Amino acid sequence: MQELLEKLASLREYLDIPGKTRRLNELDRELSDPELWNNAARARQVTQEAGNLRRIVEDYTSLQSDATGLAEMLDLASDEEREMLAEEQAALQQRVENLYRETLFTMKHADTPAIVRIKGGAGGTEAQDWAGMLARMYMRWAERRGYRVDLLDEQPGDQAGYQSIEFIIRGEKAYGMMAPEHGVHRLVRVSPFDANNRRQTSFASVDVVPEVPEEEINIHIPDSDLRRDVFRSQGAGGQGVNTTDSAVRLTHIPTGIAVASQQTRSQIKNHEIALQILKQRLYDIEMRKREEEEAKARGEQKKIEWGSQIRSYVLDKQYIKDHRTGVMKHNPDDVLDGDLDELMWAGLEWMAGKRAAEDADDDE
Numbered sequence: 507m508q509e510l511l512e513k514l515a516s517l518r519e520y521l522d523i524p525g526k527t528r529r530l531n532e533l534d535r536e537l538s539d540p541e542l543w544n545n546a547a548r549a550r551q552v553t554q555e556a557g558n559l560r561r562i563v564e565d566y567t568s569l570q571s572d573a574t575g576l577a578e579m580l581d582l583a584s585d586e587e588r589e590m591l592a593e594e595q596a597a598l599q600q601r602v603e604n605l606y607r608e609t610l611f612t613m614k615h616a617d618t619p620a621i622v623r624i625k626g627g628a629g630g631t632e633a634q635d636w637a638g639m640l641a642r643m644y645m646r647w648a649e650r651r652g653y654r655v656d657l658l659d660e661q662p663g664d665q666a667g668y669q670s671i672e673f674i675i676r677g678e679k680a681y682g683m684m685a686p687e688h689g690v691h692r693l694v695r696v697s698p699f700d701a702n703n704r705r706q707t708s709f710a711s712v713d714v715v716p717e718v719p720e721e722e723i724n725i726h727i728p729d730s731d732l733r734r735d736v737f738r739s740q741g742a743g744g745q746g747v748n749t750t751d752s753a754v755r756l757t758h759i760p761t762g763i764a765v766a767s768q769q770t771r772s773q774i775k776n777h778e779i780a781l782q783i784l785k786q787r788l789y790d791i792e793m794r795k796r797e798e799e800e801a802k803a804r805g806e807q808k809k810i811e812w813g814s815q816i817r818s819y820v821l822d823k824q825y826i827k828d829h830r831t832g833v834m835k836h837n838p839d840d841v842l843d844g845d846l847d848e849l850m851w852a853g854l855e856w857m858a859g860k861r862a863a864e865d866a867d868d869d870e
Contacts, residue, residue: 507577507595513602514566514573520609523566530559547721558617562608569601610854614793615716616682621658621786625670627690627709631663636693636708638667639842644675644687646844653677658783659753659766665699672765672783674717681716686830686853687846688714689816696822705822709815715790725785733757734777739768756780763787817849830856 533556536542542549576598580588624640626633648655654676661669675684690711697706739753753768754776765787767779817828819838826835831852835841841849855861 507580510595510599510602511573511577513606514570517602517605517609518566518570521562521566521605523563526559526563530556530563533559551719551721554617562605565601565605565608569598569605573598573602607851607854610851610858610860611679611682612858613682613685613716615718616679616685618681618719619674619676619717620681620684621672621674621715621717621783622684622687623670623672623713624668625711625713626663626667627711629706629708631665631667631699632697632706633708633710634663634665634667634669635699636667636691637669637671637710638663639693640691640710640712641668641671641673643842643844643846644684645673647846648675648677648680648844650844651677653680657769658779659755659768681714682854683850684714686850686857687712687816692815692818694818694820694822715786718786718789720782723785723789725788727758727781727785727788731759733759736773739771752776754780756784758784758788761788761791816853828852831861 533552536552537556542552576591576594580591580595583591622644624637624644626635626637645655656674656676658672658674660671663669690709693708693710695706696703700706733756735755735757736751737753737755738751752771752773753766754773755764755766756777757764763784765780765783767776767783769779770776816830817826819826819842821838824836824838826838826841826849827833828849831849833849833852835849837845852861
């Protein structure tokens with residue numbers, strides 16, 4: 507019980523509960539001002555910030571009260587009574603763990619939806635199939651958590667999987683949870699596409715950016731910087747087949763970034779969606795540049811995280827290893843079916859500077 511109380515005390519300092527309480531009081535005063543509601547964007551921003559702060563402060567206050575009360579009861583309890591209180595203590599420990607996890611969301615826009623783009627690397631059908639396996643893994647993970655997935659664009663592979671696929675995951679802290687998945691994922695297996703049953707290594711990149719609120723993005727893209735292509739949406743046949751060229755692909759000429767939307771049957775709507783996604787990607791690039799410049803100015807050594815090989819899935823030897831955290835899983839079928847939470851939480855600890863891998867290499 508003493509360890510739990512010490513962890514609570516450290517969380518109070520880390521979460522800056524006094525500072526959050528002061529900030530919450532300021533926001534409550536602003537929320538009580540009728541003038542605020544004349545500015546819808548500001549009202550939405552204040553309401554969201556106040557709601558997040560209130561939840562953390564109230565959760566901590568409730569935990570602190572319950573932990574103090576339980577500690578007093580345990581001090582006076584007999585051995586039999588202590589056994590009766592064991593279940594209550596375990597529940598309290600789980601609540602503390604949940605609050606600790608709140609401290610891991612150090613990235614900006616953790617609460618927003620996640621825009622995910624998966625692209626197969628060199629290697630043809632094998633890499634395209636791997637991109638498809640990753641897409642299914644994240645969609646199954648989202649389904650397990652009750653999240654919604656909106657497909658933006660898909661470019662099917664020649665025989666299997668995808669050349670690339672892009673979708674948005676919507677749910678509580680979707681971007682926060684998906685952020686550590688950004689990077690290169692490696693697959694090692696006996697290829698089902700090789701008649702000689704040879705072992706193959708394939709790569710696919712997973713790009714994750716937050717869906718930043720539109721009012722925060724102050725980016726104007728001149729028409730001269732855009733190339734617009736229309737094409738027929740991919741998808742199943744039958745009565746629902748889209749026989750019109752309604753899908754839209756926008757290419758930002760200065761950077762070469764291309765985004766597409768085939769989400770709706772409306773070419774105009776798909777153009778709007780693609781333009782918004784393009785602005786999100788340009789905004790994300792600019793934010794990362796600023797973070798790197800600020801880190802250099804402070805003399806910090808940033809982690810090599812974006813675009814690095816972050817995880818290996820070695821299926822013929824039945825293991826998955828994360829090269830940043832050292833976490834190994836020996837149930838690859840379950841992981842590929844969406845059982846990702848342990849790997850994600852470890853990745854969030856690594857991103858927050860609370861975890862380092864003892865061994866960044868594997869046997870492959």
